[in-house]
Amino acid sequence: MESSNTATTAANETEVQAPKSSQSLTQRDRARREDPTRMKNLLEQMVLIRRFEEKAAELYQESKIGGFCHLYIGQEAVGVGAISTLGPDDYILVSYREHGHALARGTDPGAIMAELCGKSTGVSKGKGGSMHLFDVSRGFLGGHGIVGGQIPLATGVAFASKYRKEPRVTLCFFGEAAVNIGSFHESLNIASLWKLPVVYICENNRFGMGTPVDRASSTHDLSQKAIAYNMARAAVDGMDVLAVRDAVGEAVERARKDNLPTLLEVRTYRYMGHSMSDPSHGAYRTKAEVEEQKQHDPIKLFTSTLESLGVISKKYIEDMEKRVHEIVDDAVAFSEGSPEPEPGEIYTDILMP
Amino acid sequence: MESSNTATTAANETEVQAPKSSQSLTQRDRARREDPTRMKNLLEQMVLIRRFEEKAAELYQESKIGGFCHLYIGQEAVGVGAISTLGPDDYILVSYREHGHALARGTDPGAIMAELCGKSTGVSKGKGGSMHLFDVSRGFLGGHGIVGGQIPLATGVAFASKYRKEPRVTLCFFGEAAVNIGSFHESLNIASLWKLPVVYICENNRFGMGTPVDRASSTHDLSQKAIAYNMARAAVDGMDVLAVRDAVGEAVERARKDNLPTLLEVRTYRYMGHSMSDPSHGAYRTKAEVEEQKQHDPIKLFTSTLESLGVISKKYIEDMEKRVHEIVDDAVAFSEGSPEPEPGEIYTDILMP
Amino acid sequence: MAMITYREALNQALREEMHRDDRVVLMGEEVGHFQGAYKISKGLLDEFGATRVLDTPIAELGFTGLGVGAAMVGLRPIVEVMTFNFSMLAIDQIVNSAAKMLYMSGGQVPVSMVIRGPGGSGHQLGAQHSQALEAWFCHVPGLKVVAPATPSDAKGLLKSSVRDDNTVIFIESEVLYGSKGEVPEGENLIPLGVAEIKRPGQDVTVIAHSKMVLVALDAARELEKEGVDVEVVDPRTLRPLDTEAIVNSVKKTNRAVVVEEGWPFCGVGAQIVDTIQHQAFDYLDAPVLRVTGADVPMPYAKNLEHLCLPDKAKVKDAVNRVLYRK
Amino acid sequence: MAMITYREALNQALREEMHRDDRVVLMGEEVGHFQGAYKISKGLLDEFGATRVLDTPIAELGFTGLGVGAAMVGLRPIVEVMTFNFSMLAIDQIVNSAAKMLYMSGGQVPVSMVIRGPGGSGHQLGAQHSQALEAWFCHVPGLKVVAPATPSDAKGLLKSSVRDDNTVIFIESEVLYGSKGEVPEGENLIPLGVAEIKRPGQDVTVIAHSKMVLVALDAARELEKEGVDVEVVDPRTLRPLDTEAIVNSVKKTNRAVVVEEGWPFCGVGAQIVDTIQHQAFDYLDAPVLRVTGADVPMPYAKNLEHLCLPDKAKVKDAVNRVLYRK
Numbered sequence A, B: 001m002e003s004s005n006t007a008t009t010a011a012n013e014t015e016v017q018a019p020k021s022s023q024s025l026t027q028r029d030r031a032r033r034e035d036p037t038r039m040k041n042l043l044e045q046m047v048l049i050r051r052f053e054e055k056a057a058e059l060y061q062e063s064k065i066g067g068f069c070h071l072y073i074g075q076e077a078v079g080v081g082a083i084s085t086l087g088p089d090d091y092i093l094v095s096y097r098e099h100g101h102a103l104a105r106g107t108d109p110g111a112i113m114a115e116l117c118g119k120s121t122g123v124s125k126g127k128g129g130s131m132h133l134f135d136v137s138r139g140f141l142g143g144h145g146i147v148g149g150q151i152p153l154a155t156g157v158a159f160a161s162k163y164r165k166e167p168r169v170t171l172c173f174f175g176e177a178a179v180n181i182g183s184f185h186e187s188l189n190i191a192s193l194w195k196l197p198v199v200y201i202c203e204n205n206r207f208g209m210g211t212p213v214d215r216a217s218s219t220h221d222l223s224q225k226a227i228a229y230n231m232a233r234a235a236v237d238g239m240d241v242l243a244v245r246d247a248v249g250e251a252v253e254r255a256r257k258d259n260l261p262t263l264l265e266v267r268t269y270r271y272m273g274h275s276m277s278d279p280s281h282g283a284y285r286t287k288a289e290v291e292e293q294k295q296h297d298p299i300k301l302f303t304s305t306l307e308s309l310g311v312i313s314k315k316y317i318e319d320m321e322k323r324v325h326e327i328v329d330d331a332v333a334f335s336e337g338s339p340e341p342e343p344g345e346i347y348t349d350i351l352m353p
Numbered sequence C, D: 001m002a003m004i005t006y007r008e009a010l011n012q013a014l015r016e017e018m019h020r021d022d023r024v025v026l027m028g029e030e031v032g033h034f035q036g037a038y039k040i041s042k043g044l045l046d047e048f049g050a051t052r053v054l055d056t057p058i059a060e061l062g063f064t065g066l067g068v069g070a071a072m073v074g075l076r077p078i079v080e081v082m083t084f085n086f087s088m089l090a091i092d093q094i095v096n097s098a099a100k101m102l103y104m105s106g107g108q109v110p111v112s113m114v115i116r117g118p119g120g121s122g123h124q125l126g127a128q129h130s131q132a133l134e135a136w137f138c139h140v141p142g143l144k145v146v147a148p149a150t151p152s153d154a155k156g157l158l159k160s161s162v163r164d165d166n167t168v169i170f171i172e173s174e175v176l177y178g179s180k181g182e183v184p185e186g187e188n189l190i191p192l193g194v195a196e197i198k199r200p201g202q203d204v205t206v207i208a209h210s211k212m213v214l215v216a217l218d219a220a221r222e223l224e225k226e227g228v229d230v231e232v233v234d235p236r237t238l239r240p241l242d243t244e245a246i247v248n249s250v251k252k253t254n255r256a257v258v259v260e261e262g263w264p265f266c267g268v269g270a271q272i273v274d275t276i277q278h279q280a281f282d283y284l285d286a287p288v289l290r291v292t293g294a295d296v297p298m299p300y301a302k303n304l305e306h307l308c309l310p311d312k313a314k315v316k317d318a319v320n321r322v323l324y325r326k
């Protein structure tokens, strides 16, 4: 046993310095290999998410949005980079922090804003709300409020694709605190055992509400959890949209070609409070820490990379911001102009006829 | 990622050949270091469990025992070796396959048999049955029927000991199929995070009912699961009572001295059917396999080791068998002579006054 | 008509539906190689192969949620819980995912699946393995709940459940698996939400489901000798409940007894009583009485377990009391 | 008497009980450094330290089971579920371990603990976060279920729950945390299982718990102006239920309305109706009516959510109907 434990600890040490490859390249290196139009598109998506949510925060303050509203600001590179690797037939399931993923998937910003505002024109007819966005036409299957709840669901969606021999891949997004719940464990074991085409993307934004990851999880290297399931894994820099795109791209390929699942730990940071009802900092982190993190802002980083490579100009950025501004304004206008759901809606969609 | 995955796989390989130390010694080597009286005692306990359950099987056939009755035959070395390392104040929680553990803990065989037969003199007044044996006076806290259910409970018992600064250790026994359920994952994470004095003993008897471990778990080396929790671990030969005793002894010491949990995978085999209502073999394993396994019988092995070292003689074995026979007969007599519970017992023990 | 067991009826329903629709898959613990813990899936692995009959690890929350996910994209999973006692571990996915998905998605995502297995007590299985939890599932909008009492109902209702576009909680009776009954040859779909009068009568209405239907019929036969004509109504589907059938019967007999194996407090019977007193208040000549399982965790000892379960004597006694007899 | 909020009352109860008995520990998500998701545990980490106030990972099944285990050997854990919606993930440990341990062990192992947190709907929290599940817990023998409506009840009942030698499911109301009320200084234990008449009246009995008590009182005030004298009975403890208080009130008023926020089918109200019609059948001048949450998953949109919840108007309407007024 003694030797066994040193063995164990040793093993852990080696595990802890998680697979480096995805970090080894700089964003510039990656950008050189990437198509400029594609990159402009990624940048614009990230900016759209940022501006859309800044607006959502305002509307929440004005009580036009209610309930729990979890913002993605700071994490945009993860959803954008990951979803950019998908084809139109692929699937996406997310937690309650899913506005960004829906926007990255191309769901109409107006319909999303209307959902947040509880309007009948919302993606879920105003019956779902911020935590339950659905857009089946794009394989966007929610929006789930129970921590870890979407993990078995995504595993089942992937099962269905394999069963039908359809080359569809499922991306499953969840926070780092969700790895501690049973549904994560049960799902990853089955996905590995049954060889299902799913990519588990753990967005490690360092906190589950007010709890830092090291007070919730017994391993600091979360991708290491994959060892327990004999599953491929990687740790990825979530502030580099291209690093995310590359890592997820490889995992998606593994899923599509070989029906093999992957666990990715994507390291990112949440700028705002856990939800709009929580403070952006407080007992669990200092304002200084948040400010420091903003130095690594994924949009800033990507913007300067693209500028320095001459892919975009100051002028381009201004025009892009204008475009995005209009999209967001239109989304708000659409929502404001939309009616509340009819009272009769209460009793529809409970059961299929 | 490529490199990362090869890295991963590599890692797994190394993990897979789990900590050898506990296997590296032969039973003879261990026996030389062990106290003879102690060893005779271990042997007698194993034989008692074997004979007790052979009798229980008969009583089940005669419908004197009802419900589900899960026998431990073939696995005796695990419970006996493990529990031999405990002090009187330590705790034990087990699954529904717990007759052997209760006997090894010293609970009165008569009271156990009476419980199996649903008599008022049973350890649980006949209200618990085979799956729910309790003997608080010995820290024996059940007998739990929901797979994995005892794992959070044992973790909480260990938490209480640490909270009270009592040097008590908790042993938690479960089958290899239970590692796939959420409660295992949630509990081990917390035990490692909070540094709790508990030893998780996974009795890998190769099958969960009719499902071999490799069709239920994505890793073949189960002790490897501990890596996900940064927990000490070892794989142990469960057919060698002394190997179990040594491995559990070290884990118990780690728990008592340093409040650190351990996951032990103890490799053993179930001779009988999953429960008395199931066939001993069938679709999931051949009769030949079962017979082959019986060649490694823990009692046979230990008997010949002790004989070869001159610790016991043929005569001793005969006398021992006689003693055990009497104990079992007395247990049955006690049970048969005991009354059923009073009807009024239905409405007692639901709530504390 | 063939005389077959409740078990065979279920097995036939599974086989026929899997033949009819290849979107139907069966998953659960031991459903494949082991042929099912209670042999309900006997032969299906051989017939349909390991891609459609899947042995799962012991992970109720995980594989039930997996079934829900598969249903979200159009498969029609049948998830077998080895017994409904273990469905508690999966109840979050059943209630928060399956039952609400259609609503939360504004009608975009139906979840058509069946979650089935035995409910209620077996023989001396003890407290953790002897629970009748139908009241919990009946409480939840978005679910349908079925509990058949006969082989014919078992087959016809299971086939309809598989074809239903919603999540159906299909609660079988472990102690009825071996019971025999006539089952019509060929397709015999029984619609969900429709009660059946298992025995017509004039004097008292006894409402019972699953195994309790047989107990009620036993009692009725004896009461007949005593000149009491009992009508036995079997809702068969507990949610949606066929309140009309129940209320009409009570309006005729003016007296009702509700029998269930589960616990009394907030049980299915409480809801049925509420419905009756609300919709047939002026017709009632006596308070509606309930016969339920004892309000205790199930004890292991045979004599105690027997006393905890509703039986013929208890039903007869309740009937006599609503008739103010002896 | 001090005017304090329901939140402060709970916080005081926790603090006082932790001072009184060092077997009491508090564990749950965010109860420590974050001071509680709803700040019920404010200041307790500083006061009692990290050994007694424990932030858990998000693992409801695990940490609730851990609490049960700690209780098995004599600690008195208070497990906070961030909301009762998440208790579904832990319900196996609550029902199969906590509620049955004493029975299965033949009286050897009591499980004295409190599982507490907010239940019911908040404001537009949507389908997965807006559930009133008390009926489920009430169904289970071996549990006690408490649901206070006022700061005074919240404090007195929580203190009694912590001292109770059983597992108590203590369901707070998220929307009442900020509500104020008079709370007696010092020790003021309120016994479990005892209802309180929140407003005496002669004409109709309205039975309501938790937030619905305030809704009932609102309705009663308006009805008074219309000359209707409503008696509002608050069971406070739902299991064991003070049936005597309820039945006596109905025997006096001969009419009853039962109000609850939860779903109607197999709800707590169904059980209360059953009890009334059984024990006060001859006293009833009208069927007992129920006002409940809509039988749907909770929609997000503000206007829809509002329509789904019981309110003053619905209660008034039911009272008028049992009186056959207009």
Ligand SMILES: Cc1ncc(C[n+]2csc(CCOP(=O)(O)OP(=O)(O)O)c2C)c(N)n1
Residues within 6 Å of the ligand: A095, A097, A145, A146, A147, A148, A174, A175, A176, A177, A178, A179, A205, A207, A208, A209, A270, A274, D029, D058, D060, D082, D086, D089
């Ligand atoms: C099962 C369950 N428990 C608790 C909650 C309350 N809750 C919502 S989000 C959250 C923190 C989750 O953190 P993480 O998984 O890291 O995701 P993040 O919010 O950081 O994106 C908690 C505790 C919940 N929704 N579900």
Ligand SMILES: Cc1ncc(C[n+]2csc(CCOP(=O)(O)OP(=O)(O)O)c2C)c(N)n1
Residues within 6 Å of the ligand: B095, B097, B145, B146, B147, B174, B175, B176, B177, B178, B179, B205, B207, B208, B209, B270, B274, C029, C058, C060, C082, C086, C089
């Ligand atoms: C949660 C749950 N699911 C299913 C069962 C039914 N069941 C009882 S034992 C068992 C197999 C367990 O195998 P393992 O954990 O290896 O323990 P063993 O029986 O081999 O000792 C199953 C599926 C159960 N009791 N609890």
Ligand SMILES: [Mg+2]
Residues within 6 Å of the ligand: A175, A176, A177, A203, A204, A205, A206, A207, A208, A209
């Ligand atoms: Mg997080």
Ligand SMILES: [Mg+2]
Residues within 6 Å of the ligand: B175, B176, B177, B203, B204, B205, B206, B207, B208, B209
């Ligand atoms: Mg096993």
